[in-house]
Amino acid sequence: MPRRDDSKLLLAQFEALSTRVPILYMLLVINAVAVSMTHIGTAPLWLAAYLPVLMSILCIVRLLWWQTRRRVPVTPEAAYRYLRRTERLAGILTLGFASWAVGLYQYGDAYQQGQIAYFLVVTGISCIFCLMHLPSAALITTAITFSFMVVTFLFSGNAVFIATALSVAFLSVAFVSVILSYFDNFSGLVELTAALERKQEETEQLNEVNSRNALHDQLTGLANRRSFFQQLDGLIGSDPHRPPVVGLVDLDGFKPVNDIFGHAAGDFVLKEAAARFHALSQGEGSVARLGGDEFGFILPGCTSREDAAALGQAFCTTLREPFEIPGGSIRLSGSCGIAYPEDGAGTSEEIYERADFALYQMKSKRGGAVEFFSSDHQQLLKRRHAIDFALQAGDFSRELSLEFQPVITLDGGRLVGFEALARWNSSRLGPVSPNDFIPAAERTGIVSRMTAILLSQALDAMKLMPDHLRLAFNLSARDICDRETALALLVQIRQSGIDVSRLDLEITETALLSDFDTAAEVVRMLRSAGASISLDDFGTGFSSLSHVHRLEFDKIKIDKSFVLKCDRDERSMNIIRSVANLCHNLGIQSVAEGIETAEIRTALQASGVDLGQGYFFSRPQPLAAVLQGIAMEDGRAAADGARLAG
Template identity: 60%
Template sequence: MNSFLASLRLQKDDPDFLKSQYKALASQIPILYVLLIINVLAVAITHIGTAPVWLSLYVPIGLSVTCLLRLCWWEIHGRDEVTAERAMTLMRITVVAAAVLTCAFGAWAVALYQYGNAYQQGQIAYFLVVTGISSVFCLMHLPLAAALTTVITFGTMIVTFMFSGNPVFVATATSGAFLVVPFLRVINSYYQNFVRLVRLTEELQKKQAEAQELNLVNSRNALHDQLTGLANRRSFFLSLEERLRAGSDAPPVLGIIDLDGFKPVNDVFGHAAGDLVLKETARRFMALIGDDGVVARLGGDEFGIIFPDDLAVSTIADVAHALCSAVREPFEIPDGSVRVSGSCGIVQLASGDHTAEELYEKADFALYQVKSKHNGGVEFFSPEHETILSQRHMIELELQAGNFADELSLEYQPIIELKTGIVVGYEALARWDSARFGRISPAAFIPAAERTALIGRMTRVLLGQALDALSAMPSRLRLSFNLSARDICDHETAMTLLAMIHRSGVDARRIEFEITETALLSDFATADRVVSLFRAAGVTIALDDFGTGYSSLSHVHRLAFDKLKIDKSFVMNLDRDTRCLNITRSVANLCQNLGIASVAEGVESGEVAEGLRAMGVRLAQGYYFSRPLPLSAAIDYAIERDKFAMTQQPLYA
């Protein structure tokens, strides 16, 4: 009963439901008026000549015209989009109209009942029942109107027939009385089902909207970097491929920018500060490139640029320099401000059929070239770069296809103790004499082996040769062996190398592994664990190319290296550049204070050797002492220097 009474009230607090209720009602009411007009005219026709003209003709015509007008209104305006307030107003009018028209039809039927024979009176009963049932089914979406119509129609029939004195009509009225409650229950049940259907539809629409929103978010995430809001790597390559398909005479101009010095920002100030730098960098780049170009974050601190098509060569260079200059401006973070710099590689080809991957590779190679100079700036991909890149591809193919392991060998460069002039050990340097290309520079094949993931196999082959060489050398000599970033950041490779040392029977203390700061920067946590394993086995560790990285002092402190190797770029300019002299002296003092050895690379004159000794540098190597030698010659060299050192000290030549 409570649910039925509640259904009789319009739900003012649910605008969406009101509009759904009105829309459903508007589709049914025209049918009701058509049925009413047909039934009214049918009754009127059978009573012409039996009842007065005004009752059998004028009244039904008036009722029919009223129904026709209402029918036309609903047909014209019933499908209009309405507000919740308008829907409520129209449904209230419909309730009133239903009550008024039902009373009018009921009164007319009762007035006709006293005329005609039993068949005509039966038709009146049929008219009232059909009108009531039609009203119930057509007004079910508006329970109050349906209930009023049911009560009025059946009430009129029951009262009229109950006092007719005709046993058949009395029985009909009695049956009708028992039908009122079931009809009201049907109205309530139908309405509740309608409510549930609307709620279910709303829920489905809500779920669909949420799914569409989620799809939009996923689509955005699939094509945009969530941190900076820029296009991501996938979107960048899609844009590049789309421009290539456009069929322009020249490929689009592509640039790749890498932030130099970004990792220390993360290490010192935390990732939140690094995120602020990346977001501000993205904003600065977008302000310079504008909407005609594409700025994307390709990953980490690497950004991709597709320059606008209408830029001239000189303008592109100016824009690229402006991008690098924008990066050099201070970045504000909660703890103050930080500075980084930027390097940019650009590929601008006059013509040719190129893929997106090829363009990216060329721009990346130009970036690598400019970063290798340690001074940032902008570099365009050149014909010379094309030659180098082609050679690199050939080397990579040769590494993958050929039996390069049989062509690898080692040469040994002496490491001299400056105070005594004797050889204390050697640095093992890899050599590759390809049957197809001849001798290939380590600067070419070592990076190629790292890119093709063959460096681990190469390291194992060369370490095996180095261990055999140590077995042949005098026991006092040590051997330095270079490990790549992949080697030092792979726990499994480290265990394999230690197992090789153990099987060889060589004293692990005669072995020194050299690692670069690049290896540490790639995965410091793993490198730290691997270094600890090596040191626990007795292997000493040297940091190679010291002074060229970004956080060397931090690494020296945390990893407790046994030796620092001063990069040859400082040593070779020692007698010409005061800054190189000061840096070398500072490193020598640092090593003395830490109680570890310093090794100078690239010594090419006696004056430099003497200067290094005077600074306190303990060890040195370079062409002034000897070029890298085959094993037998290296052993002979050590013996000869030992003999010479006994007769003359200090010895530098």
């Protein structure tokens, strides 16, 4: 009996039988016609002709039915019904043909009786092989045909027929074993095929998930960087003369969120920002998260400049709305850079770079607004590319140098040391500002090699300076966020033979934000080796007090943006006083950069700032000029001492 609970097996049985059963009916009709023709005139006409004709017609009807069913999909339930019907018909037809054949047996001669034996054996074997996918039907037909033959011929009194009957009896046992074994293999194959199909379906679902993940940001659900560039490439390829508008949005002030509120809060801010952006862009373009706190949007090439600016400003405005978390409220702002395709298309990378450069220019000025890439930006970008290329091809050992700016005590005017400032005189570009080539060195990944060359020059200069003078040297974010690089610099310092305690290593708050945990570990390692650590550009980064609290700095350098206007801006003056008081309370020194007038120096001295540097004291100078100045100062001091002694 078919297994009603196994739909896969039911459908497989029906499909297999739909090709085998028509063959069985065809064989039955052919053999029945052959037997009928040899017995006409010997047996009664109704037995020799009419009865086999009726059964043949029934077989032909069933043959045609199976032929039509092969082209029609069936359900497991329908397949079960058809298989059960096949079981019943197999028994009825086999019983009919076997009874008919045995009925003819008594009318023929030995040859005709032999034909009856042949008919029963062929019918039984045909039924077995054509119905093996439905073992219940195969067993029924085997039992009926072989039983009729064995019983009929076993009692025929003919030795040949009796021997044949006995052979068929034993053969039927083998056929039953074959039927059962074959069906076990068949059902096992169906089960294996079903398992493989399930596995393939699971694999396809997994591939679909992977494909979706490959094109979507898992945190926010927006398109990711890969999807962003795929869409951008597609739009450029479909209409090169009307490239899309590309904008980039950066979350100003996001980096400290993880440090202050934790990564869960940072993830919430990113997801909420993504939801706001998605809501604003509905019907106007697509938005993607490109990485970190940077988002990008793509608008059709037919978008007007005003509409692009309005959407970019809407993105910036929505970021000013507070992000409510259980521990409080987070307030941010956003900056936007847009590449508007006024000059035709470029590659997707070029368009992205223009938007990124416009974003960088906006953030470097004030942030919180929209900046379009312009012809002026294009010139700056060309300059940046030229610098990047020259850095890659430059000979740093010959082209890099240091200049030294004095650091003076504001109370007394005593020289305590110098700050080493990097200079690059490129053989291709000529003198390049540190504001240009240091960021370029960080972009191109060669800043650590540059640091090593400049540190070697700085250590050599310290050997020529008096032992009481200190030297401040700047480290980049890559220098302090990579343990191996920091260890290499420490080895370089120790091998130089200079007193490490004379060295002030300066790091910026921006460097700390790149990887605070690694940076903190490197800072502690450098301090334990004897070097002093200064926090540079204080007040321009984020979470400054948090960094001061978590790291033990020896000096804090007040950024010149506060110093330059402290004599006329009360707010800047108040900030400087606060920093000076903070340093005194922590027992460390405060240093002011950018002192250009006597009035600024006086105001800083009155505010309690300890040390200062700037054009008021001296511009940065080459080592030879510095050493000459030190010698002259030592000579004047010696002369003054001699006069006093005389």
